[in-house]
Amino acid sequence: MAAKTYPQYSTRYPLLLTDFMHRPLSLYPDDIGVVYRNDAGEYFRFTWRQWYKRTCQLAHALKQLGVKPGRPGEPGDRLGAMALNHHRHLELIYAGTCLGAVSHPINIMLSREHMIHTINHAGDSIIFVDEAVLPLLELIYDRIKDTVKTFVYISDRPGRPQTRVAPLYEYEELLKGQPEEFDWPLLSEDTYAVLYYTTGTTGMPKGVMFTHRQLYLQTIHILAAQMMRFHSYAMEFLEWLFTAKAEALGKLIAAGRDPKELLEELKKDFPVLDVPMINIPLFHIHAWGAPWQNVLVANKMVFPGRFSPRAFCEIVQTERVTSTGLVPTMLAMLLEFEDLNKYDLSSLRNIGVGGAALPLGLKAKAEKQFPSFRVSSGYGMTETAAGSIAAALKRHMINWPKEKQDQVRVKTGTPIFGIEARVIGEDGKPVPQDNSTLGEIVLRGHWIMEQYYKDPEKTETAWRDGWFHTGDMAKVDEEGYIVIADRITDVIRSGAEMVPTVLLENLTATCDHVLEATFVGVPDEKWGERPMALVKPVPGASVTEEDIYHFLEVEGLEKGKITKWMLPDFIVFCDNIPKTSVGKYDKITIRKRLDEFLAKAKRMRAPK
């Protein structure tokens, strides 16, 4: 540990995530800061002081397990987590990163092949695994055991499982007896803190690392950007308050009371605490950065393990949850939940929907159920640690009618301060703000990925002319809002997951009877999009749609190359799959003619 010597640090005082932990600890040590409810319905509640104590104890345990910190340019030990959303996962994220190691949340929704690749490519030295995820780990154990030297088992119940995974420590046993304080190292701010993998839509998942400085700056910029739009937030808050108190206000008005008494009514039970529920899996870019902002602001964070509508409703009611992030699929499941109206969900005033486009029917349903529901769009990717462009209202729009505002809110938006974004044409120059000319979104700024981990080739493809090339096409409207027009990568977004079309195309093309195959998304009320396969059979082959489906099940699913939700809902045979001039599948044209293909397609699975 470097000595804390000054004044040499006074102009370069390091931007470390470690400082985020200390704010709730010093301001609200005895407030409940972290809540976890498990599948069995048990609640675990921790004050900030207790949470911090446990995080310190874990840091001591990690040191004893030999975890080594990194240096600028050289990552420390990678700590993999095959874990759901709970307090221990949060402890691991902070203990690991603040120690100088790298937090690597493993996406357990990936295909087995991809998961194995990410673990070996990351070189995880330890994997933390949930009781519920252990069977999955056992399936891939033989393929990763040469990389991973240590495993830590996480369970809400004492004891250890019967398993061949070894050496296996138990999380709570590791913490037991450890000192309750930890002397966190004064790291360089350029120390790598996290490693995320892309979903691998165009091949193998790629590794993306961020430093302490990058995540710190992202967090603080996003908060500052919110304050820059204070009046917009204040207006929304006022509307929510009036909706929530409509009945009480009505009575006071009927009784002819003074405006001051109405004000007192509005101030009564005035919410002073944000209670976010973390539904987005932490293995997705740490639930879009949830651990950083919520610990710093000292919000009461509520972890549901994994999302289910019943648990969601129960937790909202019990913990008075105020905000949550959902993918459209979760929202759809929630709105279809039969007992939805049996719960008191009135504390919810901010439901963010992201990760995929929100179908209009779903939006209408949500608005009816939650009066304060507001759709808002945004843009981010693994390479930008999630948030980079957001559809914020400009000042003159704050007084617009809601319908007109919504037309702005569904646009992709403008870059968050701290990020520069351009939409450039093939000449490398920004396209005109004419709401029609297409260009590629390029980015640079404080929290844009530096390089793909151990992949200089792909890095060079993405970073050109001083800008990170996203591969996404957009136009820019007259107000300067960026509007995504198409994804070059043509990913299909099903629920929280991205269906990697190139992988599917390559797999399908290995079938003897198939000449060409491509995949596109078909709008789906529940999942946002579901895959449809367009297949051109080998001329003269006698093959059915069922044969193709069976092939994907046997060669893809059973061999762990794809997961069940990647299997197409529809398959359509066609002699001429539209192609671009360079011979690539022309997905823009396919989407334009989607109804035509869909009419001829065969439905393979009933929607669930």
Place this chain on the structure above:
Amino acid sequence: MAAKTYPQYSTRYPLLLTDFMHRPLSLYPDDIGVVYRNDAGEYFRFTWRQWYKRTCQLAHALKQLGVKPGRPGEPGDRLGAMALNHHRHLELIYAGTCLGAVSHPINIMLSREHMIHTINHAGDSIIFVDEAVLPLLELIYDRIKDTVKTFVYISDRPGRPQTRVAPLYEYEELLKGQPEEFDWPLLSEDTYAVLYYTTGTTGMPKGVMFTHRQLYLQTIHILAAQMMRFHSYAMEFLEWLFTAKAEALGKLIAAGRDPKELLEELKKDFPVLDVPMINIPLFHIHAWGAPWQNVLVANKMVFPGRFSPRAFCEIVQTERVTSTGLVPTMLAMLLEFEDLNKYDLSSLRNIGVGGAALPLGLKAKAEKQFPSFRVSSGYGMTETAAGSIAAALKRHMINWPKEKQDQVRVKTGTPIFGIEARVIGEDGKPVPQDNSTLGEIVLRGHWIMEQYYKDPEKTETAWRDGWFHTGDMAKVDEEGYIVIADRITDVIRSGAEMVPTVLLENLTATCDHVLEATFVGVPDEKWGERPMALVKPVPGASVTEEDIYHFLEVEGLEKGKITKWMLPDFIVFCDNIPKTSVGKYDKITIRKRLDEFLAKAKRMRAPK
């Protein structure tokens, strides 16, 4: 200029003030961003695009004048400004700093000797001087002309003055014909941006520099810290809204209308824009950092030249000013202004008072005049670029009654996130949170001064054991709030100015008839504090209070060592001036016995 090459900048994308300019330019180019009203009552208004254009033109002019940028550790050219608060001063601040040079606002309220010292010590290569300040510059010209090579004259009227100050350029002529765009250099974030001088309470003023990184981080942290207290702001906003709309709401209630109609009434003319008036002189730490935050947020900034009650009221009414910072003296002048109630000041909803303690009588008057008036305390100094500790309410205090909240708001507060503060005893350890044990406030963090410019000795005194020692004594209450108890430096704060007691003491002691002399502050409704001299005459000397006063006028004022407002309001002769065990004047005891000394003192000047 360094080439903008990536990805090597992606993890170290520089934190530059230059980026602040681009936000209003890209979001609100055609909104009025900067307004200046001069003493003659003329208004000058600029859109953000116009302001940016002029700033680019000035940058070209500065380059032509030979202004050189700095490097980390080596400041660029220092650009002095002897200027009031107007748009040109703002242009100079941005053009200079974003070019890589150092903005040095010269405190024109210092004594002539101190002013000369700061200019020569800073080594200003150019001085920008207002028409109204030119006579002052002429007075000191001979003593600074070897240092300063170029002068630029700023006036709202065309033409040049008759003056021996040379070479003298004219500001608007410099801008004429310059290109309207500027290719700002990609500086290192560690480039020095500003140079401020302390008031020199304990000797000569000391130079304090901050880098782009430091000012950028301060600005963004302060905004983020505000968002962390969103509910507190929302509550205040709600209270203001109800007060402002009380009449209209009363009518709707009387008519028995629906709560929804009340909401619509509250949303009508909903303020979406902050309009700060910059009354604190820019030569005081750039008006506590006003240029940074307001440009970034794209607030409409209103500059009044210099403060006067009539101009203040007119500008508030004309520009619908929403917020302003005042020192207690300005507030007192405003409340005494005879025509105060002839103006519509209803747009004002945030009056910050700082720089000195707010007398209770003044607070009561202000609350009566401005229903939304809220006193709030804070702590900062030149060495912390102003804001470092603020009296923010904790969450559980948001619903407290106003009186109880005010007791918190007048405390010094807790450190703004980004700054670490401790109150340490003589053993170097934090004092207990018992609201009674005194210790010294020490600081470190992102915007604490690195060193006193060209003064390693004073730097070493201030920076010890890894902490910046403020020289201010405080206690810590049970909630962790720091409460200033005393200033080791014993400064007297008269209006916006600090009366340097050591200077006065040294001067008075040079009088033949004086054996010992010390100065303390006496509470004053208008100025906050005014100086009282305690004098122990040489035994047997036949000397009067008038003699002492006359001596200070002849030897101090006329010789430019002190200014008029440093002359004591009271002089008291006493045989035993209280002293501490180490022989220093014991100001704590003197203040305790203030009434006793005051009763014996002779009033030298009538309060104004």
